[in-house]
Amino acid sequence: MKDLLRPDLPFRLNGRLWMEGPDDRFMGIGRLELLEKIQEFGSISKAAQAMQMSYKRAWDLVNSLNQQARQPLVSTQTGGRRGGGAVVTAEGQQLIMEFRAMQARFQAFLEAETQRLAE
Amino acid sequence: MKDLLRPDLPFRLNGRLWMEGPDDRFMGIGRLELLEKIQEFGSISKAAQAMQMSYKRAWDLVNSLNQQARQPLVSTQTGGRRGGGAVVTAEGQQLIMEFRAMQARFQAFLEAETQRLAE
DNA sequence: TTGCGTTATATTTTCAAAAATACAACGCAA
DNA sequence: TTGCGTTGTATTTTTGAAAATATAACGCAA
Secondary structure (H helix, E strand, O other): OOEEEOOOOOOOOEEEEEEEEOOOEOOOHHHHHHHHHHHHHHHHOOOOOOOOOOOHHHHHHHHHHHHEEEHHHHHHHHOOOOEEEEEEEHHHHHHHEEEEEEEEHHHHHHHHHHHHHOO | OHHEEEOOOOOEEEEEEEEEEEOEEEEOOOHHHHHHHHHHHHHHHHHHOOOOOHHHHHHHHHHHHHHHHHOOEEOOOOOOOOOEEEOOHHHHHHHHHHHHHHHHHHHHHHHHHHHHHOO
16 A cells, blocks of 8 residues: 555545434534533533534534434523533433544554554 | 434444545545546546546546555546546556455444444 | 523524536547 | 547536524523
8 A cells, every 4th residue: 555655745544433313413523522522611602612613503413412312412401690501411421431432442443554554 | 322322213333434645635435436437437537427426526536646646546548539538557456455455344343333332 | 670691593694615617638530 | 620528627606514693582690
């Protein structure tokens, strides 16, 4: 493989992994990071801001996640002391853990293939 | 994982794999299929047509491939009996084989992860 | 009761990627 | 020498996704 590539350019292997339902994506690296930010800030809008994403997009993603899950993964409330907020549920936390683990195994796969590539 | 998902919807794991240079993608499943179609038809325009892709897009992809390769992966000629045509070079064929093999290993990874998912 | 910072939602605007369109050059064959 | 089906290239148009914008509802606190 290496002998096919221009030697003056640095090439690397990359990839994406996701879970999908019949007509919508369910989980991917972007949604994973969003869930983690919501957990960190307790707010969809703050999470969106931190990811430089519009609130609408973030909300749509959360909605899509919740619609496809058996139990809500993010629970929200409007009004109140801090204006409202969002919490990642126990189920959401489980999803974060399991998908993070899958991502880690995928990274390992990519690194193994990158080794092969150098041959 | 399975217990988090709506039981009435069929979910599946999916993914993409690609090689990239500093400012351009080099190889991916789309380019792989395009190379295979060019090999099949001996023509960029026929390959594009078969993939329901505009000729310009197909040509741009071929150009990008050739620019980043040490040796041309597709060689073309204009005019002549059949109006011209395109041939996948030996190097191009090697790329097809190696990337196909990598894709196969990726599929195996996806299936292994899908097993895990069902637990 | 007013202000604040959220969630929730609809609508409009922007942007970039792809497609569509147009056309010149090429070289063989009729 | 004309026509044909390519490659090669520029320009315009379309399209779809995301951002931007706007606004209501909510519920606590000052």
